[in-house]
Amino acid sequence: MKKTSLTGLVLTLLMLLLVLIAAFIFLFQGRQKMIEQRDGLESKTAVLQQDLDETESDLSAIETTRAETAAALATAETDTLLLDGELVQSQQEVDAVTEQLDAASQTITTLEDEQEAVLTQPPDVAILSPAIGRLLPLSESVNIVLVATDSKGLASVNLLINEETFETYLPGNETLFTAVTPWNPAVVGEYGIQITAVNSQGISSSSSMITVTVAIADTANRVPNDANAELRGDIDGLVSGLRQLPIPQDINQILVSGVLLRQAQQADALALAGSGLWATADLLGQAFDFAPSDYEYEALLLALHNAPTAAYYRPLFDEMLLIEQDNSLIPLVQLGYVRQLLYLIQDQNFGLDELAAGDLSLDASLALAAMREGEATVVQENFLVARYLPLDTAVIPETWGIDSDALSDAPPAIANRLLFPYEAGADFVRTLYSAGDYPALDAAWATPPQSTEQILHPEKFVLDEAPLLVTLPNLLPVLGDDWTLAEENVLGEFLLGQYLAQQLNETQVETAVSGWGGDRFAIYTNESAESFLMVLHTVWDTADDSIEFAALYPNYPTRLYGSSGDLQANGGECWQGEADLICLYQSEQETLIVRGPALELVLALVDAIFPEE
Numbered sequence: 001m002k003k004t005s006l007t008g009l010v011l012t013l014l015m016l017l018l019v020l021i022a023a024f025i026f027l028f029q030g031r032q033k034m035i036e037q038r039d040g041l042e043s044k045t046a047v048l049q050q051d052l053d054e055t056e057s058d059l060s061a062i063e064t065t066r067a068e069t070a071a072a073l074a075t076a077e078t079d080t081l082l083l084d085g086e087l088v089q090s091q092q093e094v095d096a097v098t099e100q101l102d103a104a105s106q107t108i109t110t111l112e113d114e115q116e117a118v119l120t121q122p123p124d125v126a127i128l129s130p131a132i133g134r135l136l137p138l139s140e141s142v143n144i145v146l147v148a149t150d151s152k153g154l155a156s157v158n159l160l161i162n163e164e165t166f167e168t169y170l171p172g173n174e175t176l177f178t179a180v181t182p183w184n185p186a187v188v189g190e191y192g193i194q195i196t197a198v199n200s201q202g203i204s205s206s207s208s209m210i211t212v213t214v215a216i217a218d219t220a221n222r223v224p225n226d227a228n229a230e231l232r233g234d235i236d237g238l239v240s241g242l243r244q245l246p247i248p249q250d251i252n253q254i255l256v257s258g259v260l261l262r263q264a265q266q267a268d269a270l271a272l273a274g275s276g277l278w279a280t281a282d283l284l285g286q287a288f289d290f291a292p293s294d295y296e297y298e299a300l301l302l303a304l305h306n307a308p309t310a311a312y313y314r315p316l317f318d319e320m321l322l323i324e325q326d327n328s329l330i331p332l333v334q335l336g337y338v339r340q341l342l343y344l345i346q347d348q349n350f351g352l353d354e355l356a357a358g359d360l361s362l363d364a365s366l367a368l369a370a371m372r373e374g375e376a377t378v379v380q381e382n383f384l385v386a387r388y389l390p391l392d393t394a395v396i397p398e399t400w401g402i403d404s405d406a407l408s409d410a411p412p413a414i415a416n417r418l419l420f421p422y423e424a425g426a427d428f429v430r431t432l433y434s435a436g437d438y439p440a441l442d443a444a445w446a447t448p449p450q451s452t453e454q455i456l457h458p459e460k461f462v463l464d465e466a467p468l469l470v471t472l473p474n475l476l477p478v479l480g481d482d483w484t485l486a487e488e489n490v491l492g493e494f495l496l497g498q499y500l501a502q503q504l505n506e507t508q509v510e511t512a513v514s515g516w517g518g519d520r521f522a523i524y525t526n527e528s529a530e531s532f533l534m535v536l537h538t539v540w541d542t543a544d545d546s547i548e549f550a551a552l553y554p555n556y557p558t559r560l561y562g563s564s565g566d567l568q569a570n571g572g573e574c575w576q577g578e579a580d581l582i583c584l585y586q587s588e589q590e591t592l593i594v595r596g597p598a599l600e601l602v603l604a605l606v607d608a609i610f611p612e613e
Contacts (some may be wrong), residue, residue, distance in 0.1 A: 123150035123197040123205040125157070129237025130193075136214045138188055143234045144181045146195050147241065151175055153200040160194040173200050178386070180234070185214040226255050226322065228329050235334060238388055239341050243379055244438050247341070248348050252319040261312055261321050268314065269305035273298040277365055280487040281414075283523045287534035287595065288491075288499045289560070290413040297414075303406035304418065311340040312401070315353040320344060331389045336399035338383050342376040350445040363467070363492025366420060367449040373400070374425030375441055378433050397422070413498040420494060424455050431458040452494035453516055467492075468518030468539050478608050479524060479533070479601070488522040491536065503559040504552065512552040515545025517589070531580070533596040535605060540589050550586035553593070557582040572606060574599060585610055 129145035136142050148157045153173030159166045159181060171177040177197075185191065194209040226232075240247045256264075272278060278297055285291035310333045312321045320340065329337065346352045352372065360368065381393050397404065400422055407415040428449070432440045444461075454461035467490070476483060491499070493516040500509045519538040526532070540546040554565055557575035560582075565573040574583040576599075583602050585592040592609055596602045 120201075120203065121151075122203050123148055123154060123199050125149075125195045125197050125205050125208045126241060127193060127195055127208055127210050128241035129234045130210070130212055136185060136212050138185065138214055140230070141182045141184045142230065144183050144193060145178070145234055145237050145241075146181070147176070147178045148195070148197040148205070149176045150197065150199040150205075155198045155200050155202070157195065157197045160192075160196070162192055163194070188214050190214075226324065227326050228322075231329060231334070232322075232337060235337060236341065238386075239338055239345070239379065239383065242382055242386065243342070243345060245345050245349050247345060251344060251348070252317075254319055254321050255324045256321050258308075258323050261309070261323055262306065264312060264314065264321055265305045265307075265309075266302055269301045270298070272305075273301045277362065280523075283487050283525070283532065285411075285414075286532055287521075287523050288413075288495075289502055290498070291411040295411070295414075300406065300410055300414070304402050304404075306406070307401055307403040309336055309340070309401055311337045313340045313343040313347070315343065315347040318347075331391050332395060332398065335380060335383070335389055335391060335395065336401070338380050339376045339399050339401065342379050343372070346372060346375065346445075361490035361492075363452055363490040363495070364450050366417070366452050366492065366494060367455050369421035370425030370428055370452070370455045371444060371448055372425070373421040374427070374429030377422070377426040378429045378441075413495075413502065416498055417495065420452070420455075424452075424494070428455045428458050428461075432461075435462075451490075452492040456493060470518045470520040470537055470539050472520050472522050472535060472537055473608055475522065475524065475535070475605055475608060478604050479526075482526050482528055483524045483533070484527075486523050486525045486532075488520070491519050491521050492516075496538075500553070500556060503556040508552050508555065512549050515541040515548070517541045517545075529597070531597040533601070533605070534594070535609065536593040537609060538591045538593075540591070543589050546586055546589050546591055549591055550584060553584055553591075557584075568603070570603065570606065574602070 125146070125148045127144065127146050130136065130142055144159065146157070146159060148154055148171070153175055154171040154177050155173065157169040157171060157177055157179070159168075159179075161183070166183070167179075167181050169177065169179055190211060190213050192209055192211050194207050196207045197205045199205075236247050278301065281297045282291075282293060282295065285295055285297075286293050291297075310323045310325070310329060313319075314321065343352075377396055380396050380399065383389065384391055384393050384396075402418075404419070407418060410418075429441065429444075432444055436443070447464075449455055449461050451467040453467060454465070470490075472488065476485065493513050496516065496519070497509050497513045500512055504512065517539045519536060521534065521536040524533045538549070540549065554573065554575075557577075558564060561575050561577040563575055563577070565575045565584075567573055568583070570585075572583050572585040574581055580595060580597050581599060581602065582593065582595045583599075583606065585594075585606060587610060590610075592606065594602045594605055596605070
């Protein structure tokens with residue numbers, strides 16, 4: 001029994017062992033399969049990873065390609081926009097060229113029309129002398145002065161009297177033709193003097209005709225016993241035609257002796273010395289150091305207006321004084337008559353006496369005088385250029401009607417003031433004439449220059465750059481009862497420059513006065529103390545101009561007094577002389593110069609003009 005149980009146990013154990021062995025074998029075989037499966041999975045994973053890497057690489061390449069494609073697309077779009085812009089610009093350029101071609105075509109058409117008009121335009125003709133309606137003496141020779149012009153050249157010019165040919169001229173295709181033809185009427189009556197011309201194209205002018213009357217007695221436009229009346233009549237016609245302005249027929253011509261004409265000159269010089277322009281010259285001389293306090297201005301003006309002349313126009317009396325003489329006027333005297341005649345034309349056509357009698361400042365009066373004298377010089381120059389007289393333009397100063405030798409001993413500032421209208425005026429009017437001929441001068445008389453700045457700088461006149469209006473307060477309440485306002489006026493750029501030129505060099509003066517915009521000065525006197533006080537308030541175009549003046553002006557009092565300046569608590573600088581002092585102030589675009597006997601008084605005036613804020 002025991003053996004059987006043991007055998008059963010052994011068998012059981014053996015079976016268990018077999019089961020374990022079978023399980024081990026099964027597990028071993030399963031493990032091998034799992035290992036093989038794992039290896040297979042790892043291999044597949046590696047393949048998949050490789051595929052993934054390749055896919056990611058492809059994707060990256062695709063992304064790069066996409067970015068490049070997008071960039072290329074953006075570039076293409078930009079290029080498209082640029083091309084569109086260039087296309088638009090090209091179209092605009094094409095349109096502009098088309099417009100230019102159209103304009104050029106129109107210009108060509110206009111030029112062709114103008115050329116056609118020029119080619120078909122008749123010559124211009126005119127009779128300059130004798131004047132229309134003039135009464136001529138019987139059996140006395142009269143010069144007929146005529147002119148014809150045509151840009152294509154003149155073939156012939158015909159002078160007719162009472163519709164009968166009197167003279168035929170053959171200019172030889174000259175574009176400008178003038179002639180002086182003597183005529184001696186033998187029968188009293190009315191005559192028609194006519195001129196016609198034919199140009200090189202065979203085109204005839206319209207006729208120019210005047211009517212004159214020949215009488216036994218000479219009663220028109222002549223003074224008794226005037227041997228040069230006919231010559232002056234010819235000059236009248238030439239100057240009137242040249243200046244393109246009429247000469248009134250009712251001007252009072254008076255034949256006088258040389259003594260009487262000289263007396264008239266002296267009377268007018270005395271009137272000038274007592275006028276507003278010169279009555280206070282002694283005050284200006286003291287305040288601005290132009291001349292000693294006892295300088296004889298009246299004697300200077302009398303000497304200046306003592307020049308010999310054969311004609312003298314007096315605008316206040318509307319009369320032309322003519323020296324009686326038997327001999328014919330020499331060319332230089334004739335040129336002097338041209339100048340006096342121009343004064344008459346100015347006065348009668350532009351009311352020169354009324355302009356001069358207006359409320360003009362010292363500066364504006366100098367400017368108007370420059371316009372007057374400058375135009376007279378330009379007309380004289382043109383008269384000589386036209387070869388009406390065998391003279392050179394260098395002789396014109398000899399016909400100014402003043403004795404310039406009288407200025408040789410005058411203080412420089414005074415002499416320059418008297419010469420300014422002639423010298424600066426000529427340059428000013430030449431500039432206007434060069435730009436617009438005589439119509440430009442007519443326009444200038446309609447709105448005359450208002451300052452010497454405009455005379456010195458014609459471009460400022462052309463641009464209508466008028467001087468600024470500068471004012472000064474009433475300073476008498478500050479000064480007290482002992483003081484009197486003796487003069488208040490405008491100094492102007494020219495006289496300001498003359499003032500500075502007494503102590504500064506030319507370059508410093510030009511720099512200092514450039515940018516002048518306007519000024520106002522006042523001179524107060526104290527008779528009991530025998531002293532004066534001057535204030536000059538100037539406004540400049542810019543603050544830089546004001547600073548520039550203030551930087552250069554100290555040279556004036558420093559050299560005048562021989563002393564340096566002292567800075568003041570109110571921002572100014574003062575220089576002390578033996579009898580008075582000068583102070584300078586500068587603020588933005590303004591400067592103020594005060595000259596007086598005492599510092600306390602000067603500082604009080606500065607506070608009144610430049611009050612502290």
